[in-house]
Amino acid sequence: GAPTISIFLKPPGVIPPGGSTTICCICQRSYGSFVLYKDSLRLRTLGQSGSRAEFSISNATYNDRGIYSCHYLEGGTVLARSDELQVLVEELRLPRPELSVLPGHEVAVGADVMLRCTSTHPSTVCYPYLEGQIRAQLFSREQGDYNLSHVQKGDSGRYSCQCYTINASREWSAVSNTLDLVVR
Numbered sequence: 117g118a119p120t121i122s123i124f125l126k127p128p129g130v131i132p133p134g135g136s137t138t139i140c141c142i143c144q145r146s147y148g149s150f151v152l153y154k155d156s157l158r159l160r161t162l163g164q165s166g167s168r169a170e171f172s173i174s175n176a177t178y179n180d181r182g183i184y185s186c187h188y189l190e191g192g193t194v195l196a197r198s199d200e201l202q203v204l205v206e207e208l209r210l211p212r213p214e215l216s217v218l219p220g221h222e223v224a225v226g227a228d229v230m231l232r233c234t235s236t237h238p239s240t241v242c243y244p245y246l247e248g249q250i251r252a253q254l255f256s257r258e259q260g261d262y263n264l265s266h267v268q269k270g271d272s273g274r275y276s277c278q279c280y281t282i283n284a285s286r287e288w289s290a291v292s293n294t295l296d297l298v299v300r
Contacts, residue, residue, distance in 0.1 A: 119145045123186045123198035128245035129278050129291040130204040136174040140248075141186035141198060143167050148190035155182045162186075173203070181205045199250050210237045210289035213260070215244075215277045222298045226266050229297065233260040233277035235289060240279040245291075247274040272299045 121143045131137050141150050141162065150162040150169035162169035173180050186198040213235040223229055233242040242260045260279075264271055274296050279289040 119143050119188060119196045121150075121186050121188050121196045121198040122248070122250065123184065123201045124248050124250050125201065125203065126247060127291065127294075128247055128249075128276065130206050130208065130280075130288050131173070131176045131180070132208045132290075133176060133178065133205060135176050135205075136172065137176070137203075139171040139173070139184055139186075139201065139203070141169045141171075141188075143188045143196060145188065145190070145195075148188055148195065151187045151189060153185045153187065159184075176205050178205050201250055204288075206286075206288045208290045209287045210235070210240070210279060210281070212290040213240075213242060213277055213279050213292045215275060215292040215295050217275070217295050217297060221296060222300060223267060224300055225268060227299075229264040229267050229271070231262040231264065231275060231277070231295075233262070233279065233292060235260060235279045237279065237281065237289070239282050240289070241282055242277050242279040244275055244277045246271075247276075247294075267297075267299050269299050272297055 123141050126138045146167040152159045184201045187194050188196040213233050216232045218230045244262050276294045277292045281287045
């Protein structure tokens with residue numbers, strides 16, 4: 117079948133001006149080439165190692181904001197397009213939240229896990245991030261608890277969280293500490 121590409125930020129999160137991140141594109145096929153698009157315009161062909169290609173953003177500016185996607189080509193033919201990845205560059209004015217995991221870092225398959233993102237700032241919405249995933253999911257509003265029911269091996273990985281204020285001048289926090297969840 118046709119290959120699929122995943123695209124994600126490493127590390128995930130909103131980037132402060134002057135900060136850095138890497139856009140990663142992964143395809144199960146490795147003998148073609150990856151092209152990175154930004155806001156529907158071809159940005160560049162990416163150098164790659166095997167099935168993975170990376171594009172580093174260092175000393176980020178507001179110009180780096182945008183919607184990025186990756187195309188995978190073989191012989192000049194586009195065989196796959198990734199989902200769109202939104203990159204945000206914003207001043208991080210709020211304090212860094214604290215991420216904890218209950219009942220603990222190591223759990224058995226099928227267990228229920230709660231990720232708790234604790235912000236000292238009132239009236240914030242927090243996102244958990246799982247490194248390697250494009251989608252951030254919203255924590256329930258102003259609560260900061262995110263439940264993973266009946267975890268599977270695929271829920272293992274490196275988590276962090278980030279919060280923003282629920283007001284017109286959306287202000288962002290720094291990214292929390294990271295936690296590694298191991299599902300055995």
